[in-house]
Amino acid sequence: MHKFIVHGGRPLSGTIKPKGSxxxxxxxxxxxxxxxxxxxxxxxxxxxxxxxxxxxxxxxxxxxxxxxxxxxxxxxxxxxxxxxxxxxxxxxxxxxxxxxxxxxxxxxxxxxxxxxxxxxxxxxxxxxxxxxxxxxxxxxxxxxxxxxxxxxxxxxxxxxxxxxxxxxxxxxxxxxxxxxxxxxxxxxxxxxxxxxxxxxxxxxxxxxxxxxxxxxxxxxxxxxxxxxxxxxxxILPDMLEIGSFIGLAAATKSTLTITDVPINLFTPVWSCFRKLGIRLEEDDNSLHIPFQPSYHIQKEIDGNLLSLSDAVWPGIPADLISIAIITAVHAHGHILIHQKMFESRLFFVDHLIEMGARLILCDPHRVHVVGLGNAYRLRGTRMSSNDIRAGITLLIAALAAEGTSTIANIHQIDRGYEQIDQRLNALGASIERA
The missing domain is CATH 3.65.10.10 (Enolpyruvate transferase domain)
Structure with a gap:
């Protein structure tokens, strides 16, 4: 079984084109x-x-x-x-x-x-x-x-x-x-x-x-x-892959441009990340994520803790919730993230806790994230994924962390992301397929 060996802590830069949905x-x-x-x-x-x-x-x-x-x-x-x-x-x-x-x-x-x-x-x-x-x-x-x-x-x-x-x-x-x-x-x-x-x-x-x-x-x-x-x-570009690249840029403090993006069609995706404090610059059919040394989770209009949850379209796609979690881990502020549809999807956060993330799994559907921004860096570890979106989330966490991480069961990532190691290495990542 193949695995990824990821050397983290490297900012990425460049342009990437999403594959088909x-x-x-x-x-x-x-x-x-x-x-x-x-x-x-x-x-x-x-x-x-x-x-x-x-x-x-x-x-x-x-x-x-x-x-x-x-x-x-x-x-x-x-x-x-x-x-x-x-x-x-x-x-x-x-x-x-x-x-x-x-x-x-x-x-x-x-x-x-x-x-x-x-x-x-x-x-x-x-x-x-x-x-x-x-x-x-x-x-x-x-x-x-x-x-x-x-x-x-x-x-x-x-x-x-x-x-x-x-x-x-x-x-x-x-x-x-x-x-x-x-x-x-x-x-x-x-x-x-x-x-x-x-x-x-x-x-x-x-x-x-x-x-x-x-x-x-x-x-x-x-x-x-x-x-x-x-x-x-x-086939349209994959909006979940685009969302993954946005979360990757934010967590690794990178500068990325995503091309061939149907901006108006995927509006709920942009809304999700803007609530987490991510700057997104739209230009015709491309999306630019500039370098942000820090970003802050928004509050509700009355000043209360922000709650983010998945919903049927045009709500936030359930498959983006895992990406939102790792993005929030690297933000400043608190957020309650509610994954409503599947009761076993959030269990991967145990790996993030082991890496040093400040979060609490309240129950199978909700996680409270305390984003510490630059005050604390995740550390590399060994982990494994049981589904596609948890797999890409762990890969983002490993790329943002200090040290080396090993991710097993990467066939789950390969199920949804084409040659992701080669494409990210071209942006400056260090991912070995072993």
Whole structure:
């Protein structure tokens, strides 16, 4: 198993370009199953979660042709109907959470499919009830096979319906949108997730011939069509990678410029870091983080302690909370950070405490950070990560700390960040992959 050996305490400088959005890539690649025509997707990140979904598509019979760096053609004209029952498919399916978004396209093509539990980050309970309840409203029936640890899903036909979502699940919304786009009649989804990558999936489906209105809102109306055609689609830059670079610049007191940034689209991300005292300078499609010898956490308008929490879009993304914590550790002031969605996501802060961070894990969902700014430096240590965002947070902590740190289990970081060691070393970091 690979690990990072990080020599910390070095300020970084330079320009970095974010890779394509991981979450968008997984959705739009699954959507290529909805048509027999060729779909070309550009700006796909070279990360292990993407490789896993590509492998699943290949097993299903999708022809994937590389066109150049980050660009691929997908053709799902000839699929293997029984491959989902094979052990190799089950093993690959269990590697990545995004595999759950194959469910709706496979039902559209096969009418019956068997799928095991999806994989992904171990950050607490991640139910699939939003997927199943929505698809049931469209006419899908589910049966769980205890011996095979898999769900059998089947439908005679998909029919539009009003779907009251139990929660605005991003992947649940994606699955239902894909199924509804080829169901008979009208489907209304409320409250639908409206994150940028969900919007992008909807725009791609519209380009393929789907009829979807309300894109960007929490009410989606879909008129099903009988056929979808091919298209060319370009994936947005990854807003979570951009957020990670902002936190990195702040914690290491570096000067960074991030290019190819859709400034207006990711406003909640900028709002999060400005509340932590970070200066962000916007210029067309780039973001500049200047050197700040110190930064101060804002207070509430009445002078009380600032509380920061994740929320559905356009709130602060849950995946940014870990980055906000390490940013706050290096700020001046106090903050209560509330991670609402997953009860096991904050346990990585034990490593930060061992490094000397002044914080208290109040309960599985809340952490009180006492930012000491320049008064205290973190120290290098040995650590390991159980999920993508905790992994990049620990890497930021190691780069900001005095001394040498070792980070194990770095395949978690590789799942979401393409060649992160090489890209940061080009900015002046010292990261060895061992």
């Amino acid at each position: 991981k979450n968008e890539a997984l959705q739009v690649m699954c959507a290529t199953l909805l048509t027999e025509a060729i779909v070309t997707i550009n700006n796909i990140p070279d990360i292990t979660d993407v490789h896993s979904v590509m492998q699943l598509l290949t097993l299903l019979g999708v022809q994937i042709v590389p066109l150049g760096k980050g660009s691929y053609q997908f053709c799902a004209a000839h699929l293997h109907t029984d491959v989902t029952l094979t052990e190799i498919f089950r093993q690959e399916y269990a590697k990545v959470r995004g595999s759950i978004m194959l469910l709706a396209p496979l039902l559209v093509r096969f009418k019956s499919v068997s799928v095991p539990k999806p994989g992904g980050d171990r950050i607490g309970r991640r139910g699939v009830h939003a997927h199943f309840e929505g698809l049931e409203r469209l006419g899908v029936t589910f049966c769980y096979n205890v011996d095979e640890e898999a769900w059998k899903a089947k439908c005679t036909t998909l029919s539009g319906s009003y779907i009251l979502m139990p929660e605005p699940s991003v992947t649940g919304t994606a699955n239902i949108v894909m199924a509804a786009s080829m169901a008979k009649g009208k489907t209304i989804i409320y409250p639908a997730a409206c994150e940028p990558h969900v919007q992008q999936l909807c725009h791609m489906l519209v380009a393929m011939g789907a009829t979807i209105t309300g894109i960007g809102s929490n009410i989606l109306t879909i008129e099903g069509v009988a056929h979808l055609s091919g298209t060319v689609h370009t």
